[in-house]
Amino acid sequence: MTACIFCEIVGGKAACSAVYEDETCLVFMDIHPVNAGHLLVVPKVHATDLSDLPPETGGKMFQVAQKMTAALTNSGIRCEGVDLLMAHKSAAGQEVFHAHLHVIPRYQGDGFQFDASYDYKPSRDDLDQTAAKIKRSL
Numbered sequence: 001m002t003a004c005i006f007c008e009i010v011g012g013k014a015a016c017s018a019v020y021e022d023e024t025c026l027v028f029m030d031i032h033p034v035n036a037g038h039l040l041v042v043p044k045v046h047a048t049d050l051s052d053l054p055p056e057t058g059g060k061m062f063q064v065a066q067k068m069t070a071a072l073t074n075s076g077i078r079c080e081g082v083d084l085l086m087a088h089k090s091a092a093g094q095e096v097f098h099a100h101l102h103v104i105p106r107y108q109g110d111g112f113q114f115d116a117s118y119d120y121k122p123s124r125d126d127l128d129q130t131a132a133k134i135k136r137s138l
């Protein structure tokens with residue numbers, strides 16, 4: 001198995017700027033931040049992505065992200081809103097294959113955006129058919 005940088009950080013073998021830790025998660029500063037205060041919520045146990053992440057761990061990560069949102073809001077760091085983002089697989093932009101939840105402070109005019117063409121304009125029938133495919137897979 002190739003070395004996982006987030007496992008190394010959790011194990012104290014690589015540096016991070018930690019903000020919070022509990023029995024499930026470690027939170028530290030993203031080294032390629034969108035804005036100042038950009039945090040990563042990382043489970044202590046390795047999970048490659050969402051499909052590999054125990055649901056209870058995912059739930060804890062979300063709870064920690066809520067706590068981090070409150071802390072950012074009260075920190076004095078410019079934070080008028082927050083985006084929570086978890087990329088699942090490389091097609092979605094995942095670059096480190098240890099599941100992690102981004103907590104991204106946002107403010108008016110910060111320039112961060114999801115860049116999409118929005119060319120796909122489904123009809124209600126399209127939406128219903130797509131919903132049916134997903135429901136059959138639950």
Ligand SMILES: [Zn+2]
Pocket residue numbers: 004005006007008045046047097098
């Ligand atoms: Zn890992």
